[in-house]
Amino acid sequence: xxxxxxxxxxxxxxxxxxxxxxxxxxxxxxxxxxxxxxxxxxxxxxxxxxxxxxxxxxxxxxxxxxxxxxxxxxxxxxxxxxxxxxxxxxxxxxxxxxxxxxxxxxxxxxxxxxxxxxxxxxxxxxxxxxxxxxxxxxxxxxxxxxxxxxxxxxxxxxxxxxxxxxxxxxxxxxxxxxxxxxxxxxxxxxxxxxxxxxxxxxxxxxxxxxxxxxxxxxxxxxxxxxxxxxxxxxxxxxxxxxxxxxxxxxxxxxxxxxxxxxxxxxxxxxxxxxxxxxxxxxxxxxxxxxxxxxxxxxxxxxxxxxxxxxxxx
Numbered sequence: 001x002x003x004x005x006x007x008x009x010x011x012x013x014x015x016x017x018x019x020x021x022x023x024x025x026x027x028x029x030x031x032x033x034x035x036x037x038x039x040x041x042x043x044x045x046x047x048x049x050x051x052x053x054x055x056x057x058x059x060x061x062x063x064x065x066x067x068x069x070x071x072x073x074x075x076x077x078x079x080x081x082x083x084x085x086x087x088x089x090x091x092x093x094x095x096x097x098x099x100x101x102x103x104x105x106x107x108x109x110x111x112x113x114x115x116x117x118x119x120x121x122x123x124x125x126x127x128x129x130x131x132x133x134x135x136x137x138x139x140x141x142x143x144x145x146x147x148x149x150x151x152x153x154x155x156x157x158x159x160x161x162x163x164x165x166x167x168x169x170x171x172x173x174x175x176x177x178x179x180x181x182x183x184x185x186x187x188x189x190x191x192x193x194x195x196x197x198x199x200x201x202x203x204x205x206x207x208x209x210x211x212x213x214x215x216x217x218x219x220x221x222x223x224x225x226x227x228x229x230x231x232x233x234x235x236x237x238x239x240x241x242x243x244x245x246x247x248x249x250x251x252x253x254x255x256x257x258x259x260x261x262x263x264x265x266x267x268x269x270x271x272x273x274x275x276x277x278x279x280x281x282x283x284x285x286x287x288x289x290x291x292x293x294x295x296x297x298x299x300x301x302x303x304x305x306x307x308x309x310x311x312x313x
Contacts, residue, residue, distance in 0.1 A: 011052050016078055018045035019057060023075050024281045026065045034283070083289045101130045101287050105150035108229035109273070110134035112252040114150070121294055128287045147288040149276040160276040163292075166299055167272040168246035170205055172262045173233070173253065178240045179260045186262055188213035195222040197232045197243040205244050205269065212267050233259060248302075 021031035022042060032039040050057050057071040067075065105114050110132065118130050133146075155162045172191060174182070182190060192215050196206055210217045224241060226232050232243040233253045245253070250261045275292060277284065 011049055012045075015045045015049035015052070017082075018042045019049050019071075020075070020078050020082060022046055022058065022065060023067055023071065024283075026067075028065065030281070083284060084293065086284075086286045086289050088293075089286070099128050099287060101128060101148065101285070101291055102133075102146045103130055103148050103150075103291070104133045104135060104146045106152060106228075107134040108249055109150065109246075111230050112233075112249045117295065117298060120298075121291060124294070125287075125290065128290070130291075146278070147285055148292060151274050151276055152271045153274060154271060155274055157276060159279055161279055162274040162276050165273045165275045165296070166248075166303060167268070168248055169266040169268045170209060170244050171247055171250045171266045172209075172242050173245050173250050173259045174236055174242045174262070175238075175240070176260055178236075178242065179262075181240065182262075186265065188215055188265060191242055191265070192217045195220060195224075195239075195241045197235050197241045198223060198225045199229055199232050199244070200225045200227050208269060209244060209265075209267050 017035065018031060018037075018041075021034050022028055025031050025034070028042050028046075029039050032042045035042065046057060053070075053074075055070045056068050057074070059066040059068060103118070111134070114132070118132055122128065122130060149160070150165065151157065151162075155164065182194075188210060192210060198204060198206055206217070222241075224235060226235060229243070229245050229249050232245065233249075235241060236243040237258050243259075245261075247266070250259070253259045254261050275295070277288075277292075
């Protein structure tokens, strides 16, 4: 049922706060306790917002609330707006409370990409401490224990809200000596005849790489499997084998002069990097919100620079 809308103007902030809290708790009483209001005050504010928008936001049930389809579509924007305000307030006027961020990411991204960014963040915001942990196959770990988690995948993990962060291509990398032995006209067929390094995980990326070129390559006895891209880089550096790495990781080892990438053979996998936050009725830490905003800005700048570097002359 549609409700008659009020004049078209910005909804009142207290009403939006009441809606966001009630949506998180799916209960007016719990939202009232969080906001230090009476239950009737929260209900009144939500009702006023519904009249302002012209649509119902909740189905009132005997034991709690259920969001309408309109509310489900509206809630992420409202939540992100509050988070951006909290992040901006902490960044400009100083941080208070919640000075610890528990952050987890895949081990290779932690070592080759994230660690320098974390160092820069702590220099920009010296009052905030970060506990950074890494994992190899995060899908096998229990949900919980982190404020923010970065994961490679397809964006669906029970217990988390997932925000796309970036989508790295996969690029073959090898030592400089191996690159010279490959010659100037390197193709997927060329690599299929060489010894490879497989980063073990749910799926074999080399199989996907060759499939995009219509090549069926059987596993070779000279291939080696490792559990991380860090190990793959070290193995490629000390042998004539070829590894397949995400762009950001390949760029880091190439910048260090350790390996050389073969960018003309870059392929785009289905999996992307997501920023995950645990779904919880409790408000988010302002320090975690600040780090999320800061990291998204860094990734946007980094992506622009990277795209310029690989653009054809």
